Amino acid sequence: MRRMTAQEAALLLRDGDTLLIGGSGGGHAVPDALLAAIGKRFRETGSPRQVTAVHPVGLGDGKTRGAGHLAQDGLLKRVVSGTFVNSPAIARLALDEKIEAYTLPQGSMSQLMREMAAGRPGLMTRIGLHSFVDPRLEGGRQSKRATEDLVELTQFRGEEYLFYKPFKVDVALVRGSAADEDGNISMEHEAVTLEMLSIAQAARRNGGIVIAQVKKVVPRGSLHPKMVKVPGILVDALVIDPDQWQTFETEDSAAYSGHLRVALEDIPRLPAGPRRVVARRGACELFEGAICNLGSGISTGIANVAAEEGVLRRVCLTNEQGNIGGAPASGNEAGAARSPDAQIDQPYQFDFYDGGGLDLAFLSFAEFDAVGNVNVSRFGGRIVGPGGFVNISQGAKAVVFGGTLTANGAPKAVRQVEQVTFSGTFARERGQSVLYVTERAVFRLGDDGPELIEIAPGLDLEADILGVMGFCPSISPALREMEAPIFADGPMGLNARLRSGTVRATLSRFAMPVVAQ
Incomplete structure (x- = not known):
């Protein structure tokens, strides 16, 4: 050689x-x-x-x-x-x-x-x-x-x-x-x-x-x-290269390589703020045994919330690079996972995703529009690209898109997205369940586009929600307040809810048939 x-x-x-x-x-x-x-x-x-x-x-x-x-x-x-x-x-x-x-x-x-x-x-x-x-x-x-x-x-x-x-x-x-x-x-x-x-x-x-x-x-x-x-x-x-590091930030983590099992619950608690609210509301969609993917950005906080709530071992978190189980890493380390149960080659992970293997996908959005399209690939003068987003969002039985309702005062709910990374129309055709979770409100993909189904306690519908959106969504006749524990400092009681089988029924989790991709 x-x-x-x-x-x-x-x-x-x-x-x-x-x-x-x-x-x-x-x-x-x-x-x-x-x-x-x-x-x-x-x-x-x-x-x-x-x-x-x-x-x-x-x-x-x-x-x-x-x-x-x-x-x-x-x-x-x-x-x-x-x-x-x-x-x-x-x-x-x-x-x-x-x-x-x-x-x-x-x-x-x-x-x-x-x-x-x-x-x-x-x-x-x-x-x-x-x-x-x-x-x-x-x-x-x-x-x-x-x-x-x-x-x-x-x-x-x-x-x-x-x-x-x-x-x-x-x-x-x-x-x-x-x-x-x-x-x-x-x-x-x-x-x-x-x-x-x-x-x-x-x-x-x-x-x-x-x-x-x-x-x-x-x-x-x-x-x-x-x-x-x-x-x-x-x-x-x-x-x-004897100086080769495992990642650009970590020289060698036995937890990443699977040589060491660490306490998954040691993941740091998310600080108070909009990101914590979005992650906690998203985590309310978890159910016992759910197989999930966590996308980059705000959705990585689902792992932190699951750890804080003591349910990290009650669900299976995965990432597209091939890690199954454990605690997916975030930030610049995204792609790795601490103490995964299995590490498979990436093409096979995507075979599973494309084949409908994910019960839930938690993904971030840069913007969403009046027909339910989501953009994460090109916006605000930036070229990002989709990463695994297209496979994950298109293959999962149910998708929870998370993000803040505005960014620096500008709406993220816009009349038409700059680039279509996820098609709301195609999702409706396939019977896919979709939520858009923000710190102020929650929307569900309805027959004509996003439908407002929840609003944060104490907010004014016109001034705080509709007034900062680029389109007017339909409003559910059963519009309700987001649950108060989501905004509280302590645990939400998610562990007890999973144990009792009392889970949120926002998403019809198994409505989407598995279709060969």
């Missing part, structure tokens, strides 16, 4: 190549030493140029690391990713029309890696229909320079589907914890495993090369075969 420095590995990337990158978010299994070396080479030599970068998950620390190393004028031609939220410098290149920018559903991109590995034509799925990913809207484009159709609308047996086209891979970057002398890669100390195997297989299938970054090399035969995620037969070169 050929070993080389990161600088030597960077020389393998040529002008015009397509670079496929593994990793997730804030440094989770991100081959950052390799990305840094590519960025350094370009600064010093002006090469490689016009590279297409493809990575299913956003990569970066919100500043310069991860995909941020590549955010240099001329280095990149095109970026295709689930999100740019971790790499604002990439988003800036897109806004400035210096790259062809696409953001596609994270789960569909992850699953596409498997299709590419097998040499199949691409991925056919219903995920993304009637969202901005649908070519009838924007086709996932986030810049005017992005003119190629990466997604096609197709018909199969009388049903509409989206077809995600494959990519030709020249170089793939993967990361693991250790490699043996034959190049077998293990990931036992990583917080996530993602689709590293599929990425390596896809590169090999397309005649590309695979470069693996690991923390150390161990003797031949010392890795347990079940711990090997990428076999050495797929690896062309090894780069050793």
Whole structure:
């Protein structure tokens, strides 16, 4: 197995190549030493140029690391990713029309890696229909320079589907914890495993090369075969980074890797304020044994509330990167989980999500509109992208969108969203149960759009709710006050309610049939 420095590995990337990158978010299994070396080479030599970068998950620390190393004028031609939220410098290149920018559903991109590995034509799925990913809207484009159709609308047996086209891979970057002398890669100390195997297989299938970054090399035969995620037969070169951290913020957490069980209830209590109110009201939708996903942003507070209420072990919280159970991390660590019960590869997690496996999805919103559409992907002069939002929101039996009703005095309930990341009309067609939870009011997706069903105690309907919205919602004849314990300082008694089986009946939790995606 050929070993080389990161600088030597960077020389393998040529002008015009397509670079496929593994990793997730804030440094989770991100081959950052390799990305840094590519960025350094370009600064010093002006090469490689016009590279297409493809990575299913956003990569970066919100500043310069991860995909941020590549955010240099001329280095990149095109970026295709689930999100740019971790790499604002990439988003800036897109806004400035210096790259062809696409953001596609994270789960569909992850699953596409498997299709590419097998040499199949691409991925056919219903995920993304009637969202901005649908070519009838924007086709996932986030810049005017992005003119190629990466997604096609197709018909199969009388049903509409989206077809995600494959990519030709020249170089793939993967990361693991250790490699043996034959190049077998293990990931036992990583917080996530993602689709590293599929990425390596896809590169090999397309005649590309695979470069693996690991923390150390161990003797031949010392890795347990079940711990090997990428076999050495797929690896062309090894780069050793002894200073490799588990994430950009955590050097090594045994709780993230599953080597140590910690008390899940130690999650900090949310401070008083709107975020706490939204998370507590959302948590009221939990029920015994519910299988849930927690999205980023305000919805990560559901884990904090569940811990405070003593119900964290009464439900199963998951995240799209492949963690099942435990306590999902938040902030820049989102994607990891403390003491998960299982860690599976990301494509299989999305198979479960797309197949209707989630009882509840708790997701944040940037804005929602008069027909029930939700936008999280492009707003206020920012390009964010959907991440796993499209898969999760479209596949779950019931969805709770959380957010404040206004932001800096501006309405977040608008007449028409800037970009459709979730289609209210499509949700109604499929019988999906949807709530929009804010600190002032709660809305349910009705026949014509959001219907106001709850208002916070002491607020005036006209001045505090309707007066700060960009549209007038229908108002339920059974309009009621949000429950007072949600706003109190102490526990809401959620544990006792789950034990007694007395749960909120706002959502018809199993109304949505499981439909093949």
